[in-house]
Amino acid sequence: MRASITHNDNVIIFACENSAEKAITQAGDGEVLSGRRQLLRVPCSGKVQETHMLRAIEGGFSGVLLLGCHEDNCHYLQGSQRCEKRVLRTRELLTEIGLEKDRIQFHRVAVNEGDYIKEIVEDFIKDLEQLDE
Amino acid sequence: MIVAERKPISDILQMVSGCQEILLVGCETCVTVCQAGGEKEVSILGSLLRLSFKKKDCKLATQELSIERQCEWEFLEEIERQVRRNDAVISLGCGAGVQAMAAMYTDTPVYPALNTTFLGIPEEQGIWTERCMACGNCMLHKTGGICPMARCAKNIMNGPCGGSQDGKCEIDQESDCGWQLVYDRLMHQGKMEFLQEIEPPRDWSTSRDGGPRKIERKDMIL
Numbered sequence: 498m499r500a501s502i503t504h505n506d507n508v509i510i511f512a513c514e515n516s517a518e519k520a521i522t523q524a525g526d527g528e529v530l531s532g533r534r535q536l537l538r539v540p541c542s543g544k545v546q547e548t549h550m551l552r553a554i555e556g557g558f559s560g561v562l563l564l565g566c567h568e569d570n571c572h573y574l575q576g577s578q579r580c581e582k583r584v585l586r587t588r589e590l591l592t593e594i595g596l597e598k599d600r601i602q603f604h605r606v607a608v609n610e611g612d613y614i615k616e617i618v619e620d621f622i623k624d625l626e627q628l629d630e
Numbered sequence: 631m632i633v634a635e636r637k638p639i640s641d642i643l644q645m646v647s648g649c650q651e652i653l654l655v656g657c658e659t660c661v662t663v664c665q666a667g668g669e670k671e672v673s674i675l676g677s678l679l680r681l682s683f684k685k686k687d688c689k690l691a692t693q694e695l696s697i698e699r700q701c702e703w704e705f706l707e708e709i710e711r712q713v714r715r716n717d718a719v720i721s722l723g724c725g726a727g728v729q730a731m732a733a734m735y736t737d738t739p740v741y742p743a744l745n746t747t748f749l750g751i752p753e754e755q756g757i758w759t760e761r762c763m764a765c766g767n768c769m770l771h772k773t774g775g776i777c778p779m780a781r782c783a784k785n786i787m788n789g790p791c792g793g794s795q796d797g798k799c800e801i802d803q804e805s806d807c808g809w810q811l812v813y814d815r816l817m818h819q820g821k822m823e824f825l826q827e828i829e830p831p832r833d834w835s836t837s838r839d840g841g842p843r844k845i846e847r848k849d850m851i852l
Binding site: 546547548551552554555590593594595596 | 638639640670673674677678680681682684685
């Protein structure tokens with residue numbers, strides 16, 4: 498069954514092509530990417546900069562979800578660690594200007610974690626719904 | 631290099647309240663290396679300001695650019711058109727850069743986005759430490775290449791003081807005692823005789839106590 502469309506599911510998902518993107522395919526693209534959810538494939542989650550996340554929020558996305566490899570399983574060794582640190586920093590920046598930090602989240606997934614990725618995305622959408630209540 | 635860090639966003643917002651068009655200018659030299667005022671930081675600050683204004687239902691248009699060095703006239707001349715087109719400029723340069731831009735464009739307010747902090751080095755990824763206080767009378771040849779002025783909290787000339795314990799400074803257990811570092815370096819180099827010499831009280835007129843400093847090279851002046 499496809500997930501229902503909510504008013505704040507206009508999220509952008511930055512997914513590492515070595516792990517998360519494959520996991521999304523395994524879970525079924527239609528399941529994970531229903532509604533207004535947009536997928537942006539990146540060669541490594543470490544490629545995503547603070548400015549990409551902030552511009553996405555500025556551009557009207559309710560939330561930014563970053564999905565990278567598990568630690569010690571990153572194709573580029575430290576990419577997902579860099580991503581996690583940048584996400585933490587960007588969350589602090591959101592707090593500094595009075596916006597909810599949970600609009601930006603980072604999770605680690607493996608290629609074979611299709612079910613887990615569905616859970617992550619649904620939880621993220623629920624978090625955003627709570628923020629907008 | 632000059633090391634700086636961004637001011638709290640609330641301070642910057644206060645400076646630009648009432649503005650509708652702002653030019654953000656980064657500097658591609660020291661503050662880019664210490665990741666406080668380069669192209670990337672300009673972009674981040676631009677987003678933060680626009681989001682903050684939007685949150686208050688206010689409009690803000692920003693223009694973002696970076697120049698090679700904000701502390702030199704020839705690079706500042708390149709952005710005249712952009713400066714004149716905006717209500718204000720936010721400079722992500724060091725204090726020298728902000729002042730140079732403010733001196734060149736007196737009709738447009740130039741606001742600092744950074745706190746210029748010290749002259750230092752990138753110790754490791756993400757960590758910068760102070761190494762020089764630009765005192766104008768370098769004594770590194772006597773101290774094994776370690777500056778007791780910049781690295782001793784008391785700036786003493788003949789150290790260490792009684793507050794040095796286990797190689798750490800009494801002001802902060804995380805801080806190395808500058809004079810212990812000097813001692814260790816000279817011991818390593820077999821030049822302990824340098825420490826036998828008593829240094830006289832320092833003439834601080836070459837430092838800030840002598841007022842704003844100026845260097846004139848007659849051979850260079852056209």
